[in-house]
Amino acid sequence: RKEVEQDPGPFNVPEGATVAFNCTYSNSASQSFFWYRQDCRKEPKLLMSVYSSGNEDGRFTAQLNRASQYISLLIRDSKLSDSATYLCVVTPSGTASKLTFGTGTRLQVTL
Amino acid sequence: DTEVTQTPKHLVMGMTNKKSLKCEQHMGHRAMYWYKQKAKKPPELMFVYSYEKLSINESVPSRFSPECPNSSLLNLHLHALQPEDSALYLCASSQERRNRPLHFGNGTRLTVT
Numbered sequence: 329r330k331e332v333e334q335d336p337g338p339f340n341v342p343e344g345a346t347v348a349f350n351c352t353y354s355n356s357a358s359q360s361f362f363w364y365r366q367d368c369r370k371e372p373k374l375l376m377s378v379y380s381s382g383n384e385d386g387r388f389t390a391q392l393n394r395a396s397q398y399i400s401l402l403i404r405d406s407k408l409s410d411s412a413t414y415l416c417v418v419t420p421s422g423t424a425s426k427l428t429f430g431t432g433t434r435l436q437v438t439l
Numbered sequence: 440d441t442e443v444t445q446t447p448k449h450l451v452m453g454m455t456n457k458k459s460l461k462c463e464q465h466m467g468h469r470a471m472y473w474y475k476q477k478a479k480k481p482p483e484l485m486f487v488y489s490y491e492k493l494s495i496n497e498s499v500p501s502r503f504s505p506e507c508p509n510s511s512l513l514n515l516h517l518h519a520l521q522p523e524d525s526a527l528y529l530c531a532s533s534q535e536r537r538n539r540p541l542h543f544g545n546g547t548r549l550t551v552t
Contacts, residue, residue: 360538371543373527415481429481
């Protein structure tokens with residue numbers, strides 16, 4: 329089993345739709361969780377950290393389920409500019425030293 | 440604009456060349472990283488420096504040689520690369536504390552001919 333797994337997609341959704349991605353991780357000792365966004369041929373950019381109590385940033389909501397070992401990202405009212413690959417990132421050891429990336433989920437928002 | 444600056448943005452080199460990739464950050468981060476990313480794949484960790492000391496080497500071939508001259512700079516020296524080493528090379532930095540995310544540079548797109 330991979331350390332961090334994501335559905336590669338692509339998820340094709342119309343503008344204005346709500347879309348959710350899940351990411352599962354295998355190491356129960358994992359401490360830190362992040363969602364990154366990566367546009368084609370660009371560097372990954374931090375979208376949001378994921379906290380135990382869940383957190384929201386505008387149209388984006390992240391949740392953590394430690395019992396089932398997954399994190400989720402919900403995007404409401406999708407925009408064309410949300411089209412990108414969304415990478416789930418997990419840190420097993422509690423430090424920033426060895427983040428593990430999921431393979432990414434491709435989102436395409438269409439008119 | 441990214442706060443981690445990488446140069447050059449693009450690099451084409453032959454298999455016998457020696458070149459260096461450079462990375463600079465002024466955020467006071469004490470952890471710096473090199474990642475390699477192939478198309479349609481996630482970034483793969485190569486090296487981690489913590490307080491200017493190499494703390495992680497993910498079994499990277501010796502034709503890649505990292506260097507951290509000071510807390511703001513990170514270099515990756517390249518020598519005798521293979522065509523399969525062509526990829527996007529990403530530098531990142533972070534605070535050396537729990538739950539701190541990585542900040543990536545724009546990357547250097549390397550082509551080995």
